[in-house]
Amino acid sequence: DAGVIQSPRHEVTEMGQEVTLRCKPISGHDYLFWYRQTMMRGLELLIYFNNNVPIDDSGMPEDRFSAKMPNASFSTLKIQPSEPRDSAVYFCASSYFGRSGNTIYFGEGSWLTVV
């Protein structure tokens, strides 16, 4: 399997611009997670989906952040408008609630810099 695929890998944008991050989860996985990682706060869960339905978005920092999962093989995380404090690495991860439960598989991340 190709693993979790994220794009873009790197994004530099100006404050106020819209940013869209994309994710393709591992085939067969029914859970999808969006995490944010910073030096100060570590890994933070932003939102997760089960069978394409958003279950918990309590980690989404502000209304400027939104996420969608239109089908089992695609999800987006959008920031509009972006701010410098949104600069971070955004990880998408997926899992299935099988025998190994609790184990999630991360993509390589989208490195966002807002200037």
Place this chain on the structure above:
Amino acid sequence: QKEVEQDPGPLSVPEGAIVSLNCTYSNSAFQYFMWYRQYSRKGPELLMYTYSSGNKEDGRFTAQVDKSSKYISLFIRDSQPSDSATYLCAMSDIKAAGNKLTFGGGTRVLVKP
């Protein structure tokens, strides 16, 4: 106080040495414990998964859980420069699909040739 504490390091060791990493936690309900390895500019990857207390060994890696002390450890034997990475512990109180994971902040490890 954070729910899961992990020394950020860096922890620098010579090649061949044993690397000892640990996390402490405050939630006595945690019973699923994981270690993830994260190389620079990459996503975390699962290394070890353990349930409840005890030891688990996988090649050069040994994970230990001491629930009475709320303390987990990861040992890397015969460390190699390729082991240089950040190691994150993660834990959960229930068997879930990953949505209940609480991560430590990670310990950066440097193995010098």
